[in-house]
Amino acid sequence: MENQANKLKRLVKEQPEKTGHVTRFVAITSGKGGVGKSTVSANMANLLANHGYKVGLLDADIGLANLDVILNVRIQKNLLHVLKGECALADIVVQVKPNLILIPGESGDEILKYNDQFIYERFFEEAKFLDNLDFLIMDTGAGIGETIQVFLEAADEVIIVTVPDPAAITDAYATIKVTSKIKDSLQMVLNMTRNEKEAQLIFDKIKKVALQNIGPKLELNLLGRLPDDKIVSRSVKQRTLFTNDAPMSAPSMEMKRIVNNLVFRLERKVLDTKADRSFGGFFKRLMEQF
Numbered sequence: 276m277e278n279q280a281n282k283l284k285r286l287v288k289e290q291p292e293k294t295g296h297v298t299r300f301v302a303i304t305s306g307k308g309g310v311g312k313s314t315v316s317a318n319m320a321n322l323l324a325n326h327g328y329k330v331g332l333l334d335a336d337i338g339l340a341n342l343d344v345i346l347n348v349r350i351q352k353n354l355l356h357v358l359k360g361e362c363a364l365a366d367i368v369v370q371v372k373p374n375l376i377l378i379p380g381e382s383g384d385e386i387l388k389y390n391d392q393f394i395y396e397r398f399f400e401e402a403k404f405l406d407n408l409d410f411l412i413m414d415t416g417a418g419i420g421e422t423i424q425v426f427l428e429a430a431d432e433v434i435i436v437t438v439p440d441p442a443a444i445t446d447a448y449a450t451i452k453v454t455s456k457i458k459d460s461l462q463m464v465l466n467m468t469r470n471e472k473e474a475q476l477i478f479d480k481i482k483k484v485a486l487q488n489i490g491p492k493l494e495l496n497l498l499g500r501l502p503d504d505k506i507v508s509r510s511v512k513q514r515t516l517f518t519n520d521a522p523m524s525a526p527s528m529e530m531k532r533i534v535n536n537l538v539f540r541l542e543r544k545v546l547d548t549k550a551d552r553s554f555g556g557f558f559k560r561l562m563e564q565f
């Protein structure tokens with residue numbers, strides 16, 4: 276019988292290996308915890324997978340509702356176990372549905388703390404089975420910690436999620452300010468907003484402050500908004516995804532707009548194709564920066 280590791284390798288490698296295949300790395304972060312970062316990450320990855328993209332979802336945040344809980348999958352070990360040499364990468368990867376895998380992580384601090392050269396070499400070799408991913412969506416922790424910044428710097432696109440409450444906005448702004456030192460463009464998602472007007476108003480205020488204090492060099496964009504909706508909270512409680520449960524609902528339609536805007540941006544963006552654009556290459560960049 277085919278074991279789990281081989282099955283995963285086969286599933287992810289269904290397509291013939293493309294030379295020069297590009298994986299796009301998207302980091303989702305927030306200033307404050309509990310603003311919907313994991314909910315946005317999981318539903319974004321789900322919609323991209325529905326579009327036919329091969330998507331990896333990396334949980335680099337151990338918060339209240341982890342991605343395995345949101346996606347209703349069982350995990351036993353995570354990236355930390357791989358980096359400690361206790362299991363193989365293929366053993367921890369969970370196939371959520373066709374085109375969507377979950378890579379269970381740990382807090383970024385823990386992940387990047389391990390630096391055993393021998394295990395790294397094996398890890399990068401093993402990571403080749405993830406080379407066909409079109410997107411890696413990373414749910415990072417909240418705040419302005421050094422490790423989170425390392426993940427954000429290595430990403431092609433950084434999305435900062437916030438909610439309208441003043442404390443969350445202040446913290447989101449702190450993230451924008453710190454991250455503007457390493458990124459020229461940042462995306463925002465305003466979650467739990469009453470309507471589009473409210474989202475735009477809040478965004479305009481943040482943008483004005485950013486322009487005054489950071490300057491015009493930073494391109495700050497509103498990628499989209501999500502309403503505060505029972506459909507979203509209910510799906511999280513039921514361990515389902517609202518983009519599956521209620522695909523025609525207001526939150527799903529807004530989530531589709533966010534995903535379309537993201538894909539549009541990334542398709543236009545000139546990516547650094549000199550850098551190794553594989554999952555392993557991305558991790559190498561992380562380790563080098565840390």
Ligand SMILES: Nc1ncnc2c1ncn2[C@@H]1O[C@H](COP(=O)(O)OP(=O)(O)OP(=O)(O)O)[C@@H](O)[C@H]1O
Nearest residue numbers: 308309310311312313314338339503504507508511
């Ligand atoms: N648009 C929304 N409408 C209603 N409830 C929401 C919405 N977005 C998120 N929530 C609820 O907010 C809570 C926190 O969401 P989530 O776990 O995604 O946040 P987080 O920022 O990832 O948190 P953490 O910092 O713990 O990782 C969840 O219970 C979720 O149901």
